[in-house]
Amino acid sequence: MDTQVLYNILHQEAFGFNIAMYFYLTGLSAGSFILSTLAYGFGMNQYKSIGRVGVVLATLLLVIAPFFLLIHIGMPHRAWHLFVYLNMSSPITWGSFLLVLYPINCIIYGYFMFKEKMKQTRIFAFIGIPLAIAVHGYTGFILAFGKARALWNTALMPILFLASAIVSGIALMILVIIVKDRFFTKAKSINRDLILNLGKLLAWMIVFDLFLVGSDLLVLSISHSDAQTAAHLILVGKFSILFLVIENLLGKIIPFILLVVPRFRTLTTVVIASLLVVVGIFIMRYVVVLAGEFVPLL
């Protein structure tokens, strides 16, 4: 039927850049934390040198992240309401506690790590892993509970967010380690094996992330009409360049090729791949948040 909307009211979008940025930073933080527990929790000693960088990054990023929430909310001076008037069915309420507990745990874990007390470090590493998963997983639930929006309302959202968190965490870690080793150590030498090792880990996490994005898209494109509209929007609509070219081609597929093909396996390509991934995952957050609420509801 030929229809034309003559008049309608569309209110301002609910979540914007600040929320995408917040998701991105908590993702980087959770990813860095989980990487730092590889050595200090699970005893993989080849990753020992990234432990300290990981915990510092995780803490710093998670201290910055909530400021984006304070900018986002209309009444920042009422933020204390979140800790007093609890609604346990709301993911934001879960998050307000996770956002307090997780950085505190990070600081304790980091303290013991820098004091070289391995036993205590290990305990707080294992307390921290579920917290890190929860602090980023809950952001997936925030979107998944937005049931009006087909792109958000999927049970895959938390795991999708966690996969991209680990991908972006590894990539950021590679970049930070290289900068640190090159400019802030006496030897000024880069641990090549470690970087290539992390590169391999990154490549296989990218595959997992691509698998999740692919399954999400496949189901969206044959599901109910709103879901099809959402799939259309990110595949051929206004968000297609951001989603297909920047997020998936430049942000995942090209880094994957750079990381797995033996001919390309040098420090430079690992750095390029990591840079692409770090940008690509930011675009992923941006596309998920903004494209999700792009299609008008009525």
Added chain:
Amino acid sequence: MKGKKKRLAVLVDLRKCIGCDACSLACKSENDVPLGVWRTWVKKVEKGQYPHSKEFFLPILCNNCENPICVTVCPVNAGIKRPDGIVYIDPHRCIGCRYCMASCPYGVRYIHPRRKIAEKCYWCHHRVDAGLEPACVQACPTDALLFGDMNDPESEISKVAAENAIQVIKPESGTDPHTFYIALDIDSVEAIKSEDK
């Protein structure tokens, strides 16, 4: 049916709606709704090709759902569902996080430009408590809007609802909306601006 608790509802008879926007304006002045945002409005959709075309009107109000997702997700319990079914926002509680706006399937919520908190239509509960009808219902010149207790078999709204085919917008959202429509047109619900596709 007797002894059931009160459940307020609005019934819009779209056969009677002439798209005059009296409801939108009455709401604006009653609730002091600021410029740029609306608690109730009339969506206008033209169907078909001239000369075989017709304009359809769809007054949009908050559905004051029975399972309001906005109340479920509000992190500070600012969204409150009253026993009679009206869903309202406590203006002193709301922190303006916009989660309710993100989750509402009907897009009826907005952020007040100056107060920075979420607001929406709550069927003028201050008027209802004083024994009056909501402003939009009272203003409607063709009596297309009906307001009353859906659970009271003697109320006009329950009689009209029983004798006519009624429908709600997006029943699949599972929120059990309580703004009902007679002669609801699927095209005028689903039509969105083509440039937004």
